Amino acid sequence: MYILLASGPEAGQACLLLLDAAGQPAAEPRVVARPDLSDAVSALERRNRPRWVWQRAQAWYPELLSAGVTVERCHDLSLCQAILAAAESTADTGYPREVPPAAEPFEPRGLVDPAQDSLFEASTGARGAGPEELLAEFRAQLQAIRASTRPARLQLLLAAESAGALVAAEMQHTGVPWRADLHEKLLVEALGPRPPGTQRPAKMEALAAQLREKLGVATVNPDSPQELLRALHRAGIEAKSARSWELQEIDHPAIEPLLAYKKLSRLFSANGWFWLDQWVRHGRFRPEYVVGGVVSGRWASRGGGALQIPKQVRAAVHADPGHKLIVADAAQLEPRVLAALAQDSKMAEAAQSSDLYAGIAAQGFGGDRAKAKVALLGAIYGATTGESGRLMPQLARTYPRAVGLVEEAARAGERGEVVSTFLGRSSPPPSAAWRTAQQTTSEQEQRWADNLARSRGRFTRNFVVQGSAAEWASCWLAELRRALRSRPELGAELVFFLHDEVMVHCPETHVAQVSTLIAEAAQSAKDLIYGRAPINFPVTLAVVDHYDEAK
DNA sequence: CAAGGTTGCGCG
């Protein structure tokens, strides 16, 4: 059973419409005033356990969460539309291939009071279309799934994507436990006391002074690559760029303070006091997650750089008293996904080991784990030069199926074709400019066109692996969420998700039980997607007080 | 001066 939730006929109203399994209305629409919505949803959720159909979870769910209401399942029309419109498997179903620009995300940014957030949406009509329009879209989607060449896989993908939308809103609501006091302590240790106004922290200023002295200049702004490069050249240092890893190679007394300055400068500007003021409130960091924000199906985030929390500040991510953080990581996810995709039994055999790279090393690289890792990652990313490129033939001999799969994906991309993940998320087609470039007859332009083609080949090569890994991770997350919902007495909160890693905050006493649920969810995800295929996805667990203890 | 592009660096 479904319930469609849409904007009501007037501002400040919502419309609820009960649908049967075929998407047919099963009752008269019901209009409720906004303040009564959460009670209405809560009652219907208890009674019917429906799948909620809405334009975007992000437009409705935060408000429900603020009122203490959660839902088990949803169908996020926008997210599903984006997948279906691009999917190869729906190409012959008549489902529109274009996503209307109106479906672009709307955006409150930053730390917003939920109450104000709701007002903003109501006043701009960001909740989108009314019930008739959404119902038509929903039926078109059900039809597209039925008529697709892989209905079961597509259905699973859309369910996982929609579940992701629920998890994302819930995690944003819950927030990552963040100790501002620890963060500040760490900043003072690294940078010196918080400087007033726009001044540089003391330790950065001291390093800048050292740099000026060693370069023999009166003034230089190390934050300006141009200015810095000129000053280095004047001091006889032949740097090609201001990048740290290039400067590292240079032997000169100015380099050490410069690299130290850059490190501190990054901390100060990206995760300093200003960041703390802006993003952490009441002991939690509440970033906005953007499900489907990456073409491959990975999540992106908006504001606060949630997916790039540097190791340097992870000590501030700290469990509450009497609690632990369980940091779970899907070990070597992408290579395992590749083995499953390619049904490469030799590689799957290597993946029996909890350390896949060691298994690969034993089979084809004389036990040299580092070599095996570089070779495998090179295959997934499309390395052509360096050690990784040189190891490719060796890898291809040992694993013809796995290497063949990524090679074929690359060739397809170079030809301008679309490729798809296991569950059926398809890559975007090449742009008009790309196709035009491929038709050139000029010798000079041909080299540029070949470059573009190879570049797209690397993209499609990586897309099938990264995207299939992302859908596995979505299923893992969805299964874990379901398990934790069924055991509320454990008091476990899902607080963070990062591509192949989840973080759960829970009472110390329940760590063992929650850990089991995390590992079981990984097994369920594998079963859902790959059935009985002989491949496993082990999870590495770290039970810690603070995030920097993990890994 | 605002908008948009580039550089550099953080994460997987």
Added chain:
DNA sequence: AAAGCGCGCAACCTTG
């Protein structure tokens, strides 16, 4: 050590 994929963000810098 940093080639090959995917991102977000701050600061600098150019352009209109």
